[in-house]
Amino acid sequence: MVMSSSSTTITEPTAWYGPPPPPELTDNAASLELLSQGAEARVWLATIDISGAISKADGSTKSSSGGSKRSVHVGSGINVPQLSSLAQHPSPLSDESSSSSSSSQSVKVIVKERFPKKYRHPALDMSLTKSRTKGEARSLIRCKRAEVACPKVLAIANWSNLKDNDGNVHKKSETTKAGNVCTTSSCLFIEHVQGCTVRQYFEQRLESTATQDSPSSKRQRLEEEGDDSNLLEFKQQQDRVTTVIDSHTLCVAYNIGTLVGKMHAAGVVHGDLTTSNIMIQNPPPSTKDITNQETEERSWEADLVLIDFGLATSTNSTIVTTAAAASSNDASNNSKKPHKQQHSAEEKAVDLYVLERAFLSTHPESEPLVEEVLKGYREFFEGMGSNNDGCTEGRMGMLPRQFSIG
Amino acid sequence: MTSLSSSSTATDPPCPIAPLHNLPIPPPSHFAHLYKPNSSGQTVILGIEGSANKCGVGVLCYNPTTQTYQTLSNPRKTYVSPAGCGFLPKETAWHHQAHVVALIRAALSEAFPNETHPHKTQLSAIAFTLGPGMGGPLRSCAMAARTLSLLWKVPLIAVNHCIAHIEMGRVATSASDPVVLYVSGGNTQVIAYSDGRYRIFGETIDIAVGNCLDRFARVVGLSNDPSPGYNIELEARKHCQERPLKFVELPYVVKGMDVSFSGLLTFIEDLTKKKEFVKNGDEKQGEEQFTTADLCYSLQETIFAMLVEITERTMAHCGQNSVLIVGGVGCNKRLQHMMADMVADRGGTLCAMDHRYCIDNGAMIAQAGMFGLQFGSESMLVKMEETQCTQRFRTDQVEVVWRPKTRGKHA
Known part of the structure; x- marks a missing residue:
């Protein structure tokens, strides 16, 4: 579910699967490049020509007329407009990105298209x-x-x-015959993040340091001893992948x-925290020369960005606002509070558990x-002066890690 | 004792080892201190399974000249509990104790019909289920394995039940490296091989999918014969083009690659207490009412969609495109169908369903034991004092020594 990758590591899929992308999407974008096809959504990198879109706006609204031309309410009081209106009146959230690249008159955006699933x-x-x-x-x-x-x-x-277009009419009739099949794609337009994923970063560290540790001496010793079974085991050990653990x-x-x-303090639970879903905006130069790299990296600090909120949920109370609610003496709010807090503590704990599992299964x-992740998490809440509802403990105690019955 | 049917219990052709892409099998002389092949060079293993309500014994043979694995016999007995009641550990253990000896006799005489003492001349080892499973039934079968090991002076191999499902699935379908969805009454896991272990990418964080189905069947009073899950499937199959069943929206809980069923089960149990619920379809009058069949249909659609979704996530995550469904719930046609739809969309392959790895049996225990023996797995070739069964034994605890290490392939 990589939403965006550095240019060197893009593995371009040859073709997408599932239904074709909505015609509105192909009509509005100057270019459309498939970045990845995850389990749930297709992620496109679309180049939208702003100057072109304004002149083309009449045509595009015509093609999308038929009930779908309406803006969608998101959050409290924020109106996210559709693409056609975005071209004319940039959304209050997007003005910064469009003004910065206004010189080229085109914006690169990520389009996350959730296409219908046949099996469901x-x-x-x-829904x-x-x-x-x-x-x-x-x-x-x-x-x-x-x-x-x-x-x-x-x-x-x-x-x-x-x-x-008419080329796909045949295919269309097939799907409708097969039964009541859902045919609507939901498209989410978001800012394009440059950089590499944390997973790619860890793997690059692995490659660049793989040459350092040479276990030839141990192997030689085992060969001299003539211990066959130990040597066999050692050969297997040598193939083991270990994650590089250093200060960086x-x-x-x-x-x-x-x-x-x-993020948790803001009342958001990600739901799919993996090392592929956290990006580094300023990846370190991946030079093979280790001495050079070390001097360059000494002052380097990763600029991390969370991506792919596909399974995220917003809990009702943020940690800051619970304090505010308590002071405002809202009776109805207070009566609900213990349950709500318990609920969000569990979800946050599951979030950390998912992250831990993602770390251990991929690295x-x-x-x-x-x-170290948990230490950072704990110390953040200590720094805020509020407790973290026992999330880090909950992650271990609540969930059955060794529990499995056949 | 038990009267076992005289018909053959193992009719499948031999399975070649080449498509598995395992490591080359070391010559038996390399592990001469561990086991000996029989006089014709074949390695034969007796597998004993009894982790849940099925007691099974299988005989598996490795033929080095044709390089194939063949199941010679695979008899099985199932303990069926009365309707409205699950199978309890104590009674299941009694059932296994009563049948295991007869099953072993039947398995050996079917595998070697012309030999009077096959255990003396043919067997190289005995494999048994160490876990995970229910304690009583596990111990009953392990006791049988220990006794025979001492009587016949052959080594014991302790097998993880989940690994046995996976390995039998790989051998039977010739799938070298599939994403495995393991769904049964006690387990719900999405597994993929990486770096010497079968890693669990997603699993249930509370109850297993089969447990959820079984308990719902009990609530609406469906029979346990042949299995509660099958009766739910039959109810849900009443859905057709002319008379579609109603889809009742249920909680859909996917957290990352994990799923949860306990809240869903409580929700659907509460639905059966509502006044809109009518047991029989004929009593249905209004649109707002729903029947047992409607609920069975909605339950299947929802939980299988969750399972297919986490499988698809794992496929995307690992970059693999073949899927193998193992475990009892894998027999469900609707799950197979949904998975096939998903896999076809991704341009992948779904391995065909097969009784050898979907339903618990002895041959699959022998198959995993065979790998452990041939590759000299130290953790699987146990001494007598290490044969104590364990109810909790995770899939990723077993070091898979028979497969090549993938250097960060899925990592």
Whole structure:
């Protein structure tokens, strides 16, 4: 679910699967490049020509007329306009990015298209697609307000995949015959984040340091001893992948903890925290020359951005506002509070648990990094002077890590 | 004792080892201190399974000249509990104790019909389930394995039940490296191989999917024969083009790659107490009413969509495009169908369903034990004092020594 990658590591998929992208999307974008196709959504990098879009605006509104031309309410009082209106009146959230690149008259945006899934019941598919797109936008906006590093939301739209050119009429009739199939894609337009993922960063560290440790001496000793079984085992050991743990990776892990803490304090639970969903905006130069790299990296600190809020949920109370609510003596709010807090503590704990699992399953032997993430998380809340509802403890105590019955 | 049907319990053709892309099998002489092949060079293992309500014994043979694994026999007995009641550990253990000896006799005589003492001349080892599972039933079968090991002087191999499902699935379908969805009454895991272990990418954070189905079947009073999940499937199959069943929206809980069913179960149990709920479809009068069949249909659609979704996430995460469904719930046609739809959309392949790895049996225990024996797995070749069963035994605790290390392939 990588939303954006550095130019060197893009593995360009040859073709997408699923239904064709909505015609409104292909009509409005000057170019459309598939960045990745995750399980749930297709992520496009669209170049939108602003000057062209304004002149073309009449045509595009015509093509999208038919009920879908309406803006969608996200969050409290924020109106996210559709793409066609974005071209004419940039959204209050997007003015900064469009003004910075106004010289080229085109904006690069990420379009996250949740396309219909054939296997799901249409009613279930529709409600999941819509609620997830809306929830993602809501969480992103909430994070942005709390100054948690994440991409900006530009627009949101629900478009049908079936309004296609005549070439696909045959395909269309097939799907309708097969039953009541959901045909609406939800598109979320968000800011394009440059850089590499934390996962790519850890893997690059691994490659650049792989040459350092040479275990040839141990191997020689084993060969001299003539111990066959030990040698076999050693050969297997040698193939084991271990994650590099040094001051830089530990620092990145610590900052991840702080960032996740900040997000949780804002009342947002990510739901899919993995090392692929955290990006580094300023990746270190990946030179193979280690001595050079060390001097350059000494002062380097990762500029982390959280991406892919596809499974995010916004809990009702932020930690800052619970204090505010308590002081305002809102009786109805206070009566609900214990339950609400318990609820959000569990969700945050699950968030940390998911992150821990993602670390351990993708980066073997990265336990010290996980500890560092939790340390960063804990110290963030200590610094805020508020307790973290026992989330870090909850992660261990509440969830059955060793529990499995056949 | 038990009367077992005389018909064959193992009719599948031999499975070649080449498509598995395992490491080359070390010659038996390399592990001469551990096991000996029989006089014709074949390695034969007896597998005993009894972690849940099925007691099974299988005989598996490795033929080095054709380089194939073949199941020679695979008899099984299932304990069926009365309707409205699950299978309890104590009674299940009694069931296994009563049947295991007869099953072993039947398995050996079917595998070697012309030999009077096959255990003396043929067997190289005995594999048994160490866990995970229910304590009583596990111990009953482990006791049988220990006793035979001492009587016949053959080594014991302790097998993880989940690994056995996966390995039998790989061998039977010739799938070298699939994403595995393991769904049964006690387990819900999405597994992919990475760096010497079967890693659990997603799993249930509370109850297993089969447990959820079984308990719902009990609430609406469906029979346990042949299995509660199958009766739910039959109810849900009443859905058709002419008379579509109503889809009742249920909680859909996917957290990352994990799923949760307990809240969903409580929700649907509460629905059956509402006045809109009518048990039988014929009593249905208004649109707002819903029947047992409607709920079975909605339950299946929702929980299977959750399972397919986490499987798809794992496929995307690991960059793999073949899927294998193992475990009892894997027999469900609707789950198979949904998974096939998803996999076809991704241009991948879904391995065909097969009784050898979907339903618990002895041959799959023998298959995993075979790998452990042939590659000299130290953790699986246990001494007598290490054969104590464990109810909690995670899939990723087992070091998979028979597969090549993938250097960060999925990492």
